[in-house]
Amino acid sequence: MYEFSVDPAFLLMLVAGGLALVFDYFPQLRQWFEGLDPAQKRLLNVGLVSGVAVVLFAGDCGGLFVTNLVCDLKGGLDTLYMVFLAVTVNQGVHAALKPTPALKAKLYK
Numbered sequence: 001m002y003e004f005s006v007d008p009a010f011l012l013m014l015v016a017g018g019l020a021l022v023f024d025y026f027p028q029l030r031q032w033f034e035g036l037d038p039a040q041k042r043l044l045n046v047g048l049v050s051g052v053a054v055v056l057f058a059g060d061c062g063g064l065f066v067t068n069l070v071c072d073l074k075g076g077l078d079t080l081y082m083v084f085l086a087v088t089v090n091q092g093v094h095a096a097l098k099p100t101p102a103l104k105a106k107l108y109k
Contacts (some may be wrong), residue, residue, distance in 0.1 A: 008056045008067045009082045013019050016086035020094040021047055025107070042091075049086045053079050 023033040023045075025066040033041060057079045069075045099107065 005091060008053075008069055009078075009085070012049065012056065012082050013085045013089045016045075016049050016090035017093040019048055021097065024094060024098055027107075045090050046083075046087055050083050051109055053083045053086070058093075084094050 023029055023041075027090055033044075036044070056067055057071075057075065059065050060067040060069045060075075069078060
């Protein structure tokens, strides 16, 4: 049987990809997000992904939940590494799955 485990890196990648899809496909959020300039969009995504990473790291250090992160400098650097990967996933999902103008016309009449 296949064993499925969720580690902090996997969870952070799911959140990052999900953010890209939410901002592209949920009508009210998409409309608000489209009103931002490109720099604000990138900063918002980086901020949200970083916030989730900080919660994962601080939650483990505070004993709220158990992850494979270690509460020291190496754990902090591992978290930073995961943030860079998650931001890459976020931008990649957005670039690959961004709705086309024809799809936008169908979805958001």
